[in-house]
Amino acid sequence: MPRVSRAEAERHRQEVIDHTARLIREKGSEQVSVPRAMAAAGLTHGGFYRHFSSKDDLVAQALTAAFAERREAMDALVDELADGRTDHQADGPAGEGEPRTPRAEFLARYLSTLHRDHPGQGCAAAALAADAARAEPGAPLRTAFTAGLRDLVDGFQQLPDPAGREAALADLSTMVGALMLARASDDPGLSAELLAAARHRLTATGEGAPPA
Numbered sequence: 001m002p003r004v005s006r007a008e009a010e011r012h013r014q015e016v017i018d019h020t021a022r023l024i025r026e027k028g029s030e031q032v033s034v035p036r037a038m039a040a041a042g043l044t045h046g047g048f049y050r051h052f053s054s055k056d057d058l059v060a061q062a063l064t065a066a067f068a069e070r071r072e073a074m075d076a077l078v079d080e081l082a083d084g085r086t087d088h089q090a091d092g093p094a095g096e097g098e099p100r101t102p103r104a105e106f107l108a109r110y111l112s113t114l115h116r117d118h119p120g121q122g123c124a125a126a127a128l129a130a131d132a133a134r135a136e137p138g139a140p141l142r143t144a145f146t147a148g149l150r151d152l153v154d155g156f157q158q159l160p161d162p163a164g165r166e167a168a169l170a171d172l173s174t175m176v177g178a179l180m181l182a183r184a185s186d187d188p189g190l191s192a193e194l195l196a197a198a199r200h201r202l203t204a205t206g207e208g209a210p211p212a
Contacts, residue, residue: 013051015041020062021069025127026120029059029141060140066124067148074155077109078102102159104203110175111199113192116182125149125172126179174198 019040023032034055035045052058081102109115110123119127125148132145157168178198182191 009050012041012043012047016043016048016051016058017062017065020058021066021124022120024059024062024131025066025122025124029063029128029131032059034058056140060144063124063128063141063144064148066127067144067151070123070125071151071155074106074152074159077106078159081105103156106156106159107171107175107199107202111178111195111202113195116179116191116195119183123152123176123179125152126176126183129176129180171202174202 016037020032020037023037023040034048037058038045038048048058052061081100115122124145128141128145132142135142135145153165153168153172156172157165175198178194182194185191185194
């Protein structure tokens with residue numbers, strides 16, 4: 001059997017991480033086994049330990065990748081608005097009749113039914129907060145979650161809108177909590193209300209707020 005090149009091995013490793021990042025956000029980390037993660041990437045689980053030391057190692061790397069994906073989307077949003085390229089449609093259009101700000105647009109995208117209904121491509125903070133909370137202190141999952149959360153706070157704080165660290169922490173706490181509750185509810189009306197109420201509250205508190 002021909003040996004896999006170093007470049008191909010790295011590509012396989014990244015594919016496993018990317019697919020696992022989606023799976024753990026969709027199903028939760030406990031529901032994703034090594035064979036399932038490898039199969040999602042089109043590989044057999046026999047080669048798992050060539051890439052990762054353990055399932056915990058894989059989950060931590062996948063979680064890190066998921067948070068990085070959200071931060072990259074946040075940075076890209078700033079560039080889109082600066083270039084006038086944003087045409088995204090969310091449940092609550094950010095500032096109808098008003099200039100859209102990165103913060104308002106991010107809120108509209110985050111607190112949308114599209115984000116609610118597609119956790120696999122969404123925010124790792126909302127998808128895996130409960131898993132991280134149950135993990136032991138110092139566990140790879142909890143460590144990766146904490147690092148990702150810090151980066152998310154930093155990214156939100158750096159949006160060019162008037163908000164300091166305390167405001168960013170409060171906003172993200174509200175956003176993540178609302179999204180988690182909206183996903184947990186089996187009442188479509190209540191779920192939509194939760195998202196809309198959080199959008200309205202956060203948009204209202206952000207308008208004209210003095211810099212912290």
